[in-house]
């Protein structure tokens with residue numbers, strides 16, 4: 111069975127459909143049969159007409175009472191058919207389907223499926239699908255519904271899928287080892303694939319799904335563990351000198367580190383002093399103080415005779431890090447420099463020269479650091495900040511500028527540990543689960559339109575007292591469809607109508623980096639009172655004097671993102687506020703707003719977000735460099751994930767390189783799935 115064959119050879123797939131399938135990412139027979147349904151419709155059981163409920167989607171079995179009538183109606187044609195069963199009669203209607211005229215034979219039984227309209231006992235189904243009594247294409251079974259794009263209909267894809275499944279029937283080679291199937295009581299591959307598309311009953315579907323989810327999660331987990339093992343076994347990292355004490359930095363800090371900071375520093379210190387390379391993820395909520403942790407690690411690397419690279423996602427952030435680093439590390443004779451794309455050619459050349467000579471100890475910058483001509487004398491530590499902006503590849507690319515330097519990845523996206531294990535299975539994890547003391551909770555309120563004036567008065571009060579405000583809106587350009595206020599429009603309103611007396615500016619992601627930086631600089635220096643912005647401010651810029659953030663159309667944001675945004679305020683000593691303006695009355699929206707108002711804990715929020723939105727949305731898989739899951743849902747499938755995590759550990763304990771005969775299938779599975787990650 112050649113699963114790699116082009117999907118165009120599947121029966122029912124002509125040239126135009128090939129293109130449509132390709133758009134869905136379906137190129138081969140294998141892609142096709144692993145294109146799983148989004149949901150299902152149970153059309154297995156018919157109802158009596160008298161039982162039909164308004165608005166419900168139902169199958170009825172009924173006899174055609176007459177011919178299809180075909181009437182003209184405002185440029186359309188409308189077809190009507192009267193049908194009946196023992197309990198009553200109903201009308202089937204279609205538009206522009208004149209070919210149906212001779213489709214039905216009077217007195218013959220058909221099955222119809224569609225949405226019921228019950229108008230004072232008059233039952234109608236608009237545009238029903240149907241089958242003859244003995245056939246089961248549209249009815250009489252559980253029907254899969256696929257995630258589809260324009261132009262490819264469910265019926266067409268379903269037919270193609272049926273053909274494909276007929277072709278592979280009982281010929282699929284098992285992809286999981288027998289002992290795994292047995293140990294975890296998993297269904298074999300042929301039945302699983304068949305049942306995931308066309309389950310006969312709910313139970314079949316559940317069994318099939320469990321197996322496929324298990325397989326998907328297991329291969330991900332094993333691949334990540336292998337990457338991690340490769341680091342450990344093949345790479346002899348730097349053994350940083352035990353005599354160099356991080357406490358030298360800690361002692362000159364203007365504040366006391368939290369217990370959590372001290373704990374993660376110890377974990378990092380141990381990694382650095384050990385023989386293997388460090389590959390550690392540092393997770394901590396916004397404002398939990400990750401930067402200073404990175405600084406301590408960089409100090410150690412430098413005093414041990416190595417250089418450190420700190421990579422931030424934006425120039426503003428890199429600049430901010432540089433300032434923070436210099437403030438402290440100057441006193442310890444450490445030379446920090448900034449490399450961002452904005453600096454002049456001459457300055458850059460000179461900087462690169464000094465870097466290569468070893469005259470720069472810590473290089474802080476944006477992805478400009480990754481460029482080929484950036485050469486270190488002896489890079490010993492790489493820190494990437496806000497890792498969700500960098501891919502795994504970028505991370506490794508910079509690590510390759512040294513000889514197995516230690517790597518610390520920092521992220522402010524708090525995620526539950528179980529999930530961190532699968533998303534960052536190749537990294538060890540440290541968590542800062544405590545904020546510095548005396549940090550005031552950002553008071554959060556959710557309000558609707560009718561409160562706008564009060565909100566504005568509140569902003570004014572804060573600005574009058576010398577503070578600054580952020581106003582965040584979700585989109586850059588006018589989008590009529592969603593009726594969202596664009597930055598520019600919002601800017602006009604605030605500047606000319608609401609706050610003409612204050613300095614209002616705006617910033618958005620489509621501006622040139624230099625423009626953005628200059629606006630952020632002016633905001634930081636206090637020159638701008640009110641900054642209208644898109645989510646570009648989401649990433650760690652520190653403006654302690656800004657103590658109020660208003661988020662327009664807050665219902666449009668994910669909770670994790672709202673939390674990140676909110677983290678921009680509450681960085682100073684003053685009480686800070688976050689006002690979520692939302693529209694809509696749905697229970698879901700209210701619930702989400704309530705969560706934001708009731709907690710400032712990023713971990714709680716991310717867990718809730720995951721619960722409410724599902725994992726697909728949440729992670730924006732591309733950002734993580736993790737392949738998209740075809741079937742697993744990290745929230746729903748948490749129980750399976752836990753089993754899989756243990757299974758993976760056991761398998762690796764027994765056969766770390768998956769070399770044993772019995773694990774050959776697993777080996778193959780992860781190689782084909784994760785080729786580009788394994789090369790690390």
Ligand code: ADP
Nearest residue numbers: 365366367368395396397398399400401402546
């Ligand atoms: P994040 O984890 O979001 O990157 P930062 O490292 O930017 O947080 O820290 C936020 C602010 O808290 C900074 O101004 C930093 O100087 C300060 N800070 C960090 N650790 C402590 C601490 N232990 N006590 C008081 N302030 C701290």
Ligand code: MG
Nearest residue numbers: 400401495650
């Ligand atoms: Mg930070």
